[in-house]
Amino acid sequence: QSALTQPASVSGSPGQSITISCTGTSSDIGGYDSVSWYQHHPGKAPKLFIYEVSNRPSGVSTRFSGSKSVNTASLTISGLRAEDESEYYCSSYTRGGTVFGGGTKLTVL
Amino acid sequence: QVQLVQSGAEVRKPGASVKVSCKASGYTFTSYDINWVRQASGQGLEWMGWMNPNSGKTDYAQKFQGRVTNSRNVSINTAYMELSSLTSEDTAVYYCARSVSTDLDYWGQGTLVTVSS
Numbered sequence: 001q002s003a004l005t006q007p008a009s010v011s012g013s014p015g016q017s018i019t020i021s022c023t024g025t026s027s028d029i030g031g032y033d034s035v036s037w038y039q040h041h042p043g044k045a046p047k048l049f050i051y052e053v054s055n056r057p058s059g060v061s062t063r064f065s066g067s068k069s070v071n072t073a074s075l076t077i078s079g080l081r082a083e084d085e086s087e088y089y090c091s092s093y094t095r096g097g098t099v100f101g102g103g104t105k106l107t108v109l
Numbered sequence: 110q111v112q113l114v115q116s117g118a119e120v121r122k123p124g125a126s127v128k129v130s131c132k133a134s135g136y137t138f139t140s141y142d143i144n145w146v147r148q149a150s151g152q153g154l155e156w157m158g159w160m161n162p163n164s165g166k167t168d169y170a171q172k173f174q175g176r177v178t179n180s181r182n183v184s185i186n187t188a189y190m191e192l193s194s195l196t197s198e199d200t201a202v203y204y205c206a207r208s209v210s211t212d213l214d215y216w217g218q219g220t221l222v223t224v225s226s
Contacts, residue, residue, distance in 0.1 A: 016192065034211045045204060046154065057214065074225035089154050093211040097170050098144070103153040
């Protein structure tokens with residue numbers, strides 16, 4: 001199970017929109033609608049922000065949205081806020097279990 | 110409210126084993142799978158495996174096959190992850206997480222396992 005590919009870092013100013021990509025293969029992202037996104041603040045437990053490609057759990061802001069095209073999933077955060085600064089991880093189902101991306105550090109300038 | 114409370118930090122010598130517990134509350138323990146995910150310092154999240162607490166069925170990432178064992182005690186709503194033949198590369202924070210399908214919706218607070226001679 002090779003890790004999914006995410007950019008190491010992205011940045012944006014308050015109020016802007018950013019997109020984090022997550023690239024896999026037809027054996028994971030491309031083969032299943034089971035992509036999730038997690039926000040992870042250092043020292044805390046990760047939190048589920050998007051499930052099944054584009055669904056938000058109760059309590060997650062509508063500023064967060066997910067999508068998928070072929071083998072690449074994306075997380076878009078609109079109206080950036082300072083509190084969005086964190087590490088974001090994608091994951092996908094694959095035969096043999098679950099695979100995570102390497103994580104993307106979001107900096108709000 | 111759903112809670113997963115993990116056991117405290119552990120220190121082990123290379124070659125030893127460690128067993129981390131994850132006590133569930135606020136939901137029916139046997140209705141959701143429990144996954145184990147770890148994060149080494151400066152590294153990303155790494156999925157290790159899952160267990161169905163109802164049936165006891167398990168599945169593990171290929172990397173950990175033969176070295177990790179997931180188990181549970183249904184009477185006390187607790188899941189366990191045991192990792193053997195530890196090396197310094199196993200030094201990490203280990204998380205348990207409840208899953209709905211493959212989505213990890215609730216996580217434990219994490220357990221730091223340090224492997225050092």
